[in-house]
Structures are given as structure tokens and as C-alpha cells.
Amino acid sequence: MPELPEVEVVRRGLERWVSGRTVAVVQVMHPRAVRRHEAGGDDFAARLVGHRFGTARRRGKYLWLPLADTDASVLGHLGMSGQLLVQPEDAPDEKHLRVRFRFDDPLGTELRFVDQRTFGGLSLHDNTPDGLPDVIAHIARDPLDPAFDDAAFHTALRLRRTTVKRALLDQSLISGVGNIYADEALWRTRLHYDRPTATLTRPRTAELLGHIRDVMNAALAVGGTSFDSLYVNVNGESGYFDRSLDAYGRENLPCRRCGTLMRRRPWMNRSSYYCPHCQRPPRTTA
């Protein structure tokens, strides 16, 4: 389940192995993988041929490859199970291969979008003046972006009438945080997922942002996390940050801080993992 650190690892892979190469052939093997490209798979393929990929970029969990000398980009989202792989052209097709890019150079490798569950996808869009694909203009900057505004984030939290984990997953407030890193950062901050955002003090928000950045940087340092081997990076290598998770997936295991058994609660059609001792639920207004 790629979140920001995993997507950044993929971006770096694209930058190294794909940026600067010129597209020769695009094959769309599954229409759902390009469903966000409204003109369809044939149009997607035709409009890419002959164009050179620029520097790979990322915001939150989205990544994109600008087409050099145009105002358009190929935008990608990995969803839950998406992978971007650079493979030898003669490597056998993956079972869930959705899109293939071949290049007009002699390197002998191609780019493949592989996605079992097809929540992810690729599409082609015009850029906004600041170089962002227009359809993601509403996605907030992510916490590793130097231009992320901590003070504005705190103000937005105070104004919202929602709870802290919902806010962390709201990509228009802060991007790149998913279920896993939300639980990790909340555990580190000793915050319960149902804490109303309006009760957070400025220092508490600062602490939370610090932990989000710490846990993401730690994951980046080991190449991202992975749980069910569906996620691998651009060269097919799994990350192994999952070994150092403190909250996510640790139901009935002792809290690494206080030893209390961790709990799992159904939450918005997924799960929240927390320590009932370190992360006290907020008082309910009955």
C-alpha cells in the first residue's frame, strides 16, 4: 500500500531509469488502468509517441512525468497495488501488466505499469502554470515539501469540525499520509484517532507534523514499506520498513512504549491501530 515514502522511492527510480528517454510505443492492455484519461487508451498511447519524458515529479501520492517541450504530463497513481517496473524488453509479461512503454533507444529496457487491483492508473493532462497536472491542483502540498505551511495547516485543523485521523487522510489538507503512517504518527504523538482537530494546540500540531516527517523519512531511508509483497519499487525490490512499524498491524501485541496490548478498531471501512493506554480516547459529549 504505497504512501508517500514508497511513491518517492518510485519517483527516484523513474528519474534514474526513465527520465530523458523518448517514447516509441505505448501498449494499453487494460482500459481500466487509463480510465482517468477520458479520451481513451488509444488516444493516450498516440499522444505519447515521439515525446521525451522530463524529470519525474511527485506531490503526495501522485507522481508525474512531464512531456518535454509540451505543457502536458503523464500522471500516475499507484492505488493500493500499483507498481512501476523497469524491465528488460524480453522479460515475460507480469500477470497483471496493464500498460507498457517502449523507448526509441538501445537500452533494452521498458517501463511497465502493473496493478492487480486496478485502483491505480495513468492519464495525460495539461499542466497548470506551476507545472502541476491540472486534475491534482486541489491536492495539498505534502509534509516533505519545503513549501508546506505548518502554521496554515494548524489554522485549518482548528477551523475544521472533524477528527484528527480523518484530517490526516484528507489530501486537500495534507497529502501523502495514508492509513499506515497516520497510525504510526498518532502513536508517536500519543494522540487518539478520534481527537477533535479543534482541540489541538499549536505545539501539539507541531509535534504531530514532526512525527509524520520522522516516520516518513525513516521509511524513505529503507526504501519504503511493504506488507503483502504487492508493492515493489521501480526495479522490483520490496521495501522492508514494515519491520519497524510501531502501531499498524500490531493488534494484541504489546505497545513498544508501555507494554499494554494494542487494539484494532474498525474505522471508515478500514482499521485503526492504537495503544489504549498511551492514546486515550477523547471525552465524549454523550
Added chain:
DNA sequence: ATTCAATCCTGTCGGC
């Protein structure tokens, strides 16, 4: 205006 539930997919796993 803001919040929130439903929806999309497929493979795995546990229970019976």
C-alpha cells in the same frame, strides 16, 4: 459550506 458514506477491484485468508 462542509462532512461523510458509498463505490471501485481482486486476491488471500480464516472459519465452517
Added chain:
DNA sequence: TGCCGACAGGATTGAA
């Protein structure tokens, strides 16, 4: 052994 339901879950959509 095999069937079935639960679960994994980010972003979008439309309803409240």
C-alpha cells in the same frame, strides 16, 4: 476440500 465472507484501502462522487 471447498465455499463464503471479511478484509486490504485512496480518491472520487454525490448526498446530507
